Every structure is written in structure tokens, then in C-alpha cells.
Amino acid sequence: MGVATIVAAMMLRVLHSAHEQSLRSSLQDAAHVTADAVTRFVEDHRRAVAAAAIAIEHGTDQATLLPALHQAYPGLLTMAVTDATGTVVAASPTLTPSGQPVTQQGFNIADRPYFVAARQSTDVHVSEVFRGRGLGDDVIVALAVALQDEQGAFSGVLQAALDLTQLGEILGDTADDPYSYVVIDNHDRAIFASSNQTIQPLDSVADRDWLATGRSVPSGDIFTLEEADTDWLGIFMPSAQGWTVGIGTPKARLYQYGPGTLVATGLLLIAVSLMAWLLARWLARRVSRPVAHVARAMAKADLDDPSPSIQLPASGSSEVQDLVQSLQTLLTRLADSHTRLKEALTRESSARELLQIEMEDREQIIKARTLELHEANMALEQLSRQDGLTGLGNRRLLDERLELAWENCARDGEWLTVVLVDIDHFKAFNDTYGHQAGDQALKQVARALQRCTHRASDLAARYGGEEFCILLPRTAQDGAERFAEHIVEAVRQLAIIHGGGINGLVTISAGVATQRPESSGSATDLIGRADAALYQAKARGRDRWVCAKSLQLVAGRD
Numbered sequence: 001m002g003v004a005t006i007v008a009a010m011m012l013r014v015l016h017s018a019h020e021q022s023l024r025s026s027l028q029d030a031a032h033v034t035a036d037a038v039t040r041f042v043e044d045h046r047r048a049v050a051a052a053a054i055a056i057e058h059g060t061d062q063a064t065l066l067p068a069l070h071q072a073y074p075g076l077l078t079m080a081v082t083d084a085t086g087t088v089v090a091a092s093p094t095l096t097p098s099g100q101p102v103t104q105q106g107f108n109i110a111d112r113p114y115f116v117a118a119r120q121s122t123d124v125h126v127s128e129v130f131r132g133r134g135l136g137d138d139v140i141v142a143l144a145v146a147l148q149d150e151q152g153a154f155s156g157v158l159q160a161a162l163d164l165t166q167l168g169e170i171l172g173d174t175a176d177d178p179y180s181y182v183v184i185d186n187h188d189r190a191i192f193a194s195s196n197q198t199i200q201p202l203d204s205v206a207d208r209d210w211l212a213t214g215r216s217v218p219s220g221d222i223f224t225l226e227e228a229d230t231d232w233l234g235i236f237m238p239s240a241q242g243w244t245v246g247i248g249t250p251k252a253r254l255y256q257y258g259p260g261t262l263v264a265t266g267l268l269l270i271a272v273s274l275m276a277w278l279l280a281r282w283l284a285r286r287v288s289r290p291v292a293h294v295a296r297a298m299a300k301a302d303l304d305d306p307s308p309s310i311q312l313p314a315s316g317s318s319e320v321q322d323l324v325q326s327l328q329t330l331l332t333r334l335a336d337s338h339t340r341l342k343e344a345l346t347r348e349s350s351a352r353e354l355l356q357i358e359m360e361d362r363e364q365i366i367k368a369r370t371l372e373l374h375e376a377n378m379a380l381e382q383l384s385r386q387d388g389l390t391g392l393g394n395r396r397l398l399d400e401r402l403e404l405a406w407e408n409c410a411r412d413g414e415w416l417t418v419v420l421v422d423i424d425h426f427k428a429f430n431d432t433y434g435h436q437a438g439d440q441a442l443k444q445v446a447r448a449l450q451r452c453t454h455r456a457s458d459l460a461a462r463y464g465g466e467e468f469c470i471l472l473p474r475t476a477q478d479g480a481e482r483f484a485e486h487i488v489e490a491v492r493q494l495a496i497i498h499g500g501g502i503n504g505l506v507t508i509s510a511g512v513a514t515q516r517p518e519s520s521g522s523a524t525d526l527i528g529r530a531d532a533a534l535y536q537a538k539a540r541g542r543d544r545w546v547c548a549k550s551l552q553l554v555a556g557r558d
């Protein structure tokens with residue numbers, strides 16, 4: 001039924017557009033015919049007036065000619081012949097509305113624009129549209145032509161008033177006409193409007209919406225006008241004298257189909273519905289149901305079954321049977337591929353697990369070896385900076401740390417102290433107690449010095465032979481002096497017997513140098529000053545410390 005509805009809607013659409021096309025072309029035809037009729041109406045009368053003028057010029061009796069002309073052309077309301085001064089000398093009708101003979105009234109039309117225009121023209125002049133005065137007040141145009149005497153001189157004017165209300169009869173105007181007409185002059189005044197319009201003759205239509213809309217499209221094209229209660233189709237056509245004929249019709253006429261059309265459409269709709277229903281039934285029996293059956297069988301097919309099969313449907317076209325055969329073949333191949341794929345996946349999965357285990361083992365080994373290598377490097381690194389005998393830092397470590405301490409204290413504006421230490425009379429100790437005992441004494445002194453350094457940044461290093469160097473970053477003069485006193489005393493406290501030593505013991509002498517490092521100076525100078533102080537300590541009798549304070553040396557314990 002859905003298909004039938006669509007077909008019916010399409011048919012109605014086609015019908016509607018054919019109807020619209022027909023309405024448009026009849027609107028255009030009506031516009032052409034009407035414009036021609038208006039033009040012909042004016043032209044016929046103009047030619048009649050021209051012919052009458054020739055007749056008058058050739059001596060035809062005006063008193064006979066004018067009534068005859070009047071009778072033949074009832075559209076000519078009044079006619080008058082004037083002399084050269086504009087005074088009416090003959091007329092039809094001959095009497096005024098009040099019953100007086102026109103010619104005796106002394107009417108003079110020399111001041112009328114059409115009189116002046118006709119006198120200057122060789123053809124019949126058609127005036128602007130105006131409302132008559134004198135012999136009537138109808139809406140008219142004056143048809144005026146100059147008359148000449150036998151010598152060709154201007155002898156007067158023949159003038160006729162053309163009744164424009166007659167346009168209604170020409171256009172067949174009736175109140176129930178499906179079309180509305182309007183004839184507009186070149187000043188946008190209505191000359192004539194059909195009786196289904198509320199426009200009076202000579203009303204201005206300049207401000208009407210339909211005028212602006214109609215002029216927005218080329219003459220002869222159909223335009224659409226939307227008004228509050230009615231939508232219109234309209235058309236403008238040019239006619240006589242630069243006038244315009246406008247015709248409009250409500251758009252709703254598009255939807256007025258005749259009863260025959262509606263019956264035919266209804267029957268067609270029923271026939272189409274019936275055919276669609278029969279077609280749907282046939283398709284369902286021959287195609288849809290068998291295909292649905294096959295689809296269900298396919299959905300249920302188990303690829304793990306070594307030989308899956310689809311049952312052939314009882315009904316169905318031969319195409320459906322062929323389709324089932326093809327699907328059966330395809331299904332068998334799919335099941336085969338499925339089995340091989342599963343086997344391959346299982347093999348691949350086992351291989352991947354083995355590979356994973358292998359990789360993890362290798363990763364562990366590499367990690368362990370890397371760690372061992374790192375530790376060995378660290379040990380080597382440490383050994384390369386350690387004195388083998390005493391276990392203190394060696395000269396290499398001292399140089400690195402001195403450089404670093406110099407830079408840090410320089411940056412922070414801190415004091416840096418260097419203490420150089422030398423064991424007193426150590427040669428004699430070796431000579432007396434042997435070299436091995438000398439080594440033991442060196443180790444004991446080293447440990448004592450090590451114990452005296454407390455801060456992480458302090459460093460006690462073997463400087464060479466029986467000499468040691470101690471770095472004390474961030475340590476000013478008074479701290480340095482206390483430290484020097486402390487190590488001299490600490491070595492005394494070891495109480496290592498030395499017959500040739502001071503008071504029979506192993507003692508040390510120390511040289512102390514303290515300064516605030518500056519970017520201009522160097523650590524070597526600081527070591528040099530400590531060495532000079534050490535020399536002073538030795539010179540002053542050993543077992544003491546001397547502090548290099550600028551150039552002045554400060555001594556501890558004489």
C-alpha cells in the first residue's frame with residue numbers, strides 16, 4: 001500500500017503541475033487577447049475619426065456625417081467640428097444634456113490641449129485620459145484631427161470623445177469572471193478595472209503592491225503576489241498609447257480539479273494499489289520468504305561443524321535455488337578455512353608463549369649483568385680516588401674536591417679552609433721501628449684525622465708520603481683554628497711511642513690557610529699558603545699548628 005500511496009502522490013503532483021502550466025498559459029493568452037482588444041478598440045475609433053475628417057475635407061455634409069458616424073461607433077460619446085478659432089460649428093449629439101442646440105451655445109475648445117495638439121499634428125491625436133466636461137462627465141480620451149480647406153490651410157478640428165467604459169463590454173467583464181482585469185494609463189491611473197475589483201476609473205494605483213510586483217518582472221512574464229487572504233498569479237502586457245493591461249487570477253484555482261479528474265485519479269489509485277498488493281504477494285512467495293529462510297539457516301550455520309549444510313526451501317524461484325547451492329559451497333569452504341585458521345592460531349599462540357618466556361629470561365640476565373657492570377665501574381671509580389694504604393681519598397680526589405669547594409664557596413661567598421698535615425720526624429720512626437711499623441702509624445694517624453672531620457663536605461686525603469691535606473669548606477678562621485688544635489691533640493692522644501719524637505710520641509705539625517675564594521684567585525695559592533704555614537710549624541719546633549692569616553702567621557701551642 002505504501003508503494004501505491006507514493007505512486008498516487010506522484011500522479012497528483014504531475015496532475016498539479018500540468019494544471020499549473022495550463023493555468024499559466026491561459027493567463028498569458030488572456031493577457032495577449034485583452035491587450036490586443038484594448039489596442040484595437042482605440043485604433044478602430046482613431047481610424048474612424050481619420051476617415052471622417054477626410055470625408056469632411058471632401059465636402060461631405062457634417063450634419064449627415066456626424067450622426068452616421070455616431071451610430072456606427074457608439075463608443076464615440078460626442079463629436080464636434082470647430083472652425084479655425086476652435087468654436088464648435090457642428091456636433092453630435094446636436095443638443096446639450098439640457099436640450100439646447102450645441103452650435104448655438106458658442107462652445108469654444110481652442111484652449112483644450114487636444115485642440116492645440118491636433119492643430120500641430122498631421123495624424124489623429126489621442127489625448128490623455130480625462131473626465132469629460134461640458135457635454136458629459138464620462139472617462140474618455142479625445143480623438144482630435146486637424147481639418148484643412150481646399151487650399152490646405154488649417155480650417156478647424158474634428159474631435160470625438162471615446163467612451164472608455166466600453167472597455168468592460170469588450171473585455172466581457174462579469175462579476176464571476178475568474179480573471180480580474182485592470183487597464184492603466186501612463187500616469188498609473190486606472191482607465192478601467194473589472195467589476196470584481198474595487199477600483200474606480202481615474203483612481204491612482206501607483207501605491208498598489210501588485211503594480212510594484214508586476215513591474216518587477218519583464219512584461220509578459222507571470223508573477224506571484226501574496227496577499228493576506230489570497231495568493232495571486234498575475235501578468236502585465238503593454239497595449240495602446242503606452243497603457244498597460246494587467247490580469248490576475250487567484251492561485252487557489254490551481255487546486256480546483258474537475259470531478260472527472262478526481263474520479264479518474266481515484267480509479268487509477270485503486271488499480272495501482274491492487275497491482276502493488278499482488279506484486280508484493282508474488283514477490284513474498286517466490287523471493288522474500290525463501291531468502292529469509294536461507295538467511296536464518298546461514299545465521300545458524302556452525303563453522304565448527306566439519307560439514308555444515310543449509311536446507312533447501314520448499315518454495316522459491318530457480319534463482320533462489322541457485323543461490324542456496326552457491327551459499328552451500330561457500331559455507332563448506334568457509335568451514336574448511338575456519339578449521340585451518342584455528343589450527344594455525346593455536347600453533348602461533350604456543351610459539352608466542354615460548355618466545356615470551358625466552359625473552360623474559362634474557363631480560364633478567366641482561367639486567368643482572370648490567371648491574372654487575374655498574375657496580376664494578378663504581379668500585380673502580382672509587383678505587384681510582386682512594387689511597388691504597390690509609391683508605392683516605394688520594395691526591396686525585398683531593399684535586400677534584402678542592403676545585404669544587406673553591407667554586408661553591410666563591411659562588412656563595414663562604415670561607416674555605418685547607419689544612420696541610422705532616423708527621424714529625426717520621427724518617428726517624430721508620431729508621432727505628434721499621435717500614436711496616438711506619439705504615440701502621442700512618443694508618444692510625446689517617447684514621448684519627450678522618451674521625452676529626454664531621455661534615456659531609458669535609459675531606460681528609462693523603463697528600464703524599466707522610467703528608468695529609470684536609471679540606472674544610474664553609475669554615476672560617478676561628479673554626480679552622482679549633483680544628484687544627486683538635487687534630488694535633490688527637491694524634492698526641494694516639495700515644496704512638498716514638499723514641500725520637502716530641503715527648504717520646506708520634507706528633508704532627510699542621511699549616512692552616514683560610515680565605516674567601518674569589519673568581520680571580522686560585523686554590524693552588526691557598527695550598528701554597530697552608531704549606532708555608534706548615535713550614536713555620538716545623539720551624540717553630542713541631543707538634544703544633546700555624547695559621548697563615550694574610551701575611552701574618554698565627555701559631556698554636558708552643
Ligand SMILES: Nc1nc2c(ncn2[C@@H]2O[C@H](COP(=O)(O)OP(=O)(O)OP(=O)(O)O)[C@@H](O)[C@H]2O)c(=O)[nH]1
Binds near residue numbers: 422425
Ligand atoms: N713507612 C712509611 N714511611 C713513609 C711512607 N711515605 C713516606 N715515608 C717516610 O717518611 C719519611 C719522611 O721523612 P722526612 O721527609 O725527611 O721528614 P721527617 O723525618 O718526618 O722530619 P720532619 O718532617 O722534618 O719532622 C721518609 O723517611 C719516608 O721514607 C710510607 O708510606 N710508609
